[in-house]
Amino acid sequence: MTSFLNRLLPYLWVAVGIASVLTLAQTLSGFFRRIGLVDWLTHHGALLGAILGGLAAVAWLLVVLGALRRSNRLPRVLTERRGLMDILDRLTNRAELERRMAQEVESIFVDAEALAAKLKAQVVGEDRICDDLAAQIRRRLALKQRGKPVGVFLFAGPAGAGKTWLGKVLADALGRKLLHFDMTQFSAGAFAATSLFGAGKGYVGSHEYGKLTQGLRDIPDAVVLLDEIEKAHGDVHKNFLTAWNDGFVTEKSDGKQISTTRAIFVLTSNAAVDTLADLSRQYANDPDALRRGAVEALRVAGFAPEVLNRIDRIFVFEPLAGLDIARVAALEIERMIAGYGLTVAASGIDPQLLLDLMARQKKMGATASSRDLTRAIEESIADSLITAKEKGARSVALIQGVDGVRAEIAESGDSPG
Ligand SMILES: Nc1ncnc2c1ncn2[C@@H]1O[C@H](COP(=O)(O)OP(=O)(O)OP(=O)(O)O)[C@@H](O)[C@H]1O
Numbered sequence: 001m002t003s004f005l006n007r008l009l010p011y012l013w014v015a016v017g018i019a020s021v022l023t024l025a026q027t028l029s030g031f032f033r034r035i036g037l038v039d040w041l042t043h044h045g046a047l048l049g050a051i052l053g054g055l056a057a058v059a060w061l062l063v064v065l066g067a068l069r070r071s072n073r074l075p076r077v078l079t080e081r082r083g084l085m086d087i088l089d090r091l092t093n094r095a096e097l098e099r100r101m102a103q104e105v106e107s108i109f110v111d112a113e114a115l116a117a118k119l120k121a122q123v124v125g126e127d128r129i130c131d132d133l134a135a136q137i138r139r140r141l142a143l144k145q146r147g148k149p150v151g152v153f154l155f156a157g158p159a160g161a162g163k164t165w166l167g168k169v170l171a172d173a174l175g176r177k178l179l180h181f182d183m184t185q186f187s188a189g190a191f192a193a194t195s196l197f198g199a200g201k202g203y204v205g206s207h208e209y210g211k212l213t214q215g216l217r218d219i220p221d222a223v224v225l226l227d228e229i230e231k232a233h234g235d236v237h238k239n240f241l242t243a244w245n246d247g248f249v250t251e252k253s254d255g256k257q258i259s260t261t262r263a264i265f266v267l268t269s270n271a272a273v274d275t276l277a278d279l280s281r282q283y284a285n286d287p288d289a290l291r292r293g294a295v296e297a298l299r300v301a302g303f304a305p306e307v308l309n310r311i312d313r314i315f316v317f318e319p320l321a322g323l324d325i326a327r328v329a330a331l332e333i334e335r336m337i338a339g340y341g342l343t344v345a346a347s348g349i350d351p352q353l354l355l356d357l358m359a360r361q362k363k364m365g366a367t368a369s370s371r372d373l374t375r376a377i378e379e380s381i382a383d384s385l386i387t388a389k390e391k392g393a394r395s396v397a398l399i400q401g402v403d404g405v406r407a408e409i410a411e412s413g414d415s416p417g
């Protein structure tokens with residue numbers, strides 16, 4: 001009964017409407033005649049009829065289109081186009097979006113071999129990682145459309161194996177700026193991440209951009225190094241999901257979306273070192289199995305599965321061993337000496353110094369890192385370098401004596417050449 005009344009109701013309304021209009025028209029007709037409107041209509045009726053007819057036709061067309069659209073019977077091309085235009089014009093700056101999209105379809109071609117060679121020249125003992133990383137970057141930069149960062153790479157492995165170092169070397173080799181974030185600062189919770197993503201309106205710091213959002217706004221093709229990511233709170237990890245999944249980060253202070261599609265994310269981690277080392281030995285020739293095992297080990301170590309899913313590639317670093325320790329030590333010594341404005345004379349590092357450093361490293365066992373090595377070198381040679389510099393040295397040789405390391409002047413400011 002109720003539903004019958006409900007169906008009848010619109011017709012009743014129409015009947016009441018028509019009756020009201022007729023009554024009103026009768027009442028008004030005398031009035032219109034008095035003000036001369038009837039005479040005017042007699043002369044211009046045709047024109048008015050045409051205008052009203054046109055308007056009615058447009059109104060009917062809109063009603064019909066609306067009904068078809070609601071019932072999903074409009075041709076797809078019409079709905080998609082309408083939807084796209086409406087949404088983008090209403091919610092964003094479409095022209096700017098189109099301009100940036102046009103930029104993004106540019107492929108970039110990188111010579112993987114040359115890139116790998118640059119990485120290997122500076123990063124010792126991780127040739128396989130350098131080759132693989134260079135190949136990944138070449139493939140991803142060549143993609144025409146991405147909608148996601150160029151890559152999200154995790155460097156996992158023991159302390160001092162060169163994870164952070166490779167992140168820096170990669171940025172340098174690609175000629176890209178590095179945005180380096182020490183993630184140990186964000187262990188307290190998601191609120192700690194305001195310095196990365198900005199603060200919402202009304203909160204402290206809401207007048208300035210976050211360091212990550214500002215960095216990517218100004219340098220969209222940066223290498224973003226999230227160092228020691230495992231030490232940041234899990235909620236902070238999740239703040240990166242849109243960056244890695246959807247290709248943007250949102251700046252909290254003004255809600256603007258900043259593209260991450262040209263950036264390379266490098267994450268480093270010390271988590272699950274032993275398990276990862278075993279896996280990398282076990283599955284040295286099976287990258288898929290290695291990835292599955294590594295994901296599981298990192299999940300057990302506290303990484304959320306959705307975060308791990310978004311990581312494109314996990315590179316497991318080996319601890320430095322054998323001559324590689326000597327190579328890193330020699331490079332470190334060269335860099336340190338350069339820091340004092342000096343150069344190393346040809347074959348100027350006493351092999352005994354390197355042997356002593358390696359022995360010291362070995363004694364420290366599994367906990368030894370190349371940072372310890374650097375500290376040890378600095379302690380043993382800094383004073384003699386300063387003395388040599390004071391004496392006007394330009395180039396030095398380091399000699400290991402019984403009572404410590406000596407820097408011998410190989411070439412001074414006064415010497416010829
Ligand atoms: N494989 C390597 N090749 C060349 N230099 C290296 C290598 N590993 C370490 N070094 C040197 O040792 C320094 C410390 O290494 P790095 O900070 O990259 O270690 P890490 O793997 O990030 O360690 P942690 O997990 O403790 O942060 C680097 O700045 C670099 O000079």
Ligand SMILES: [Mg+2]
Binds near residue numbers: 163164165228268
């Ligand atoms: Mg590091």
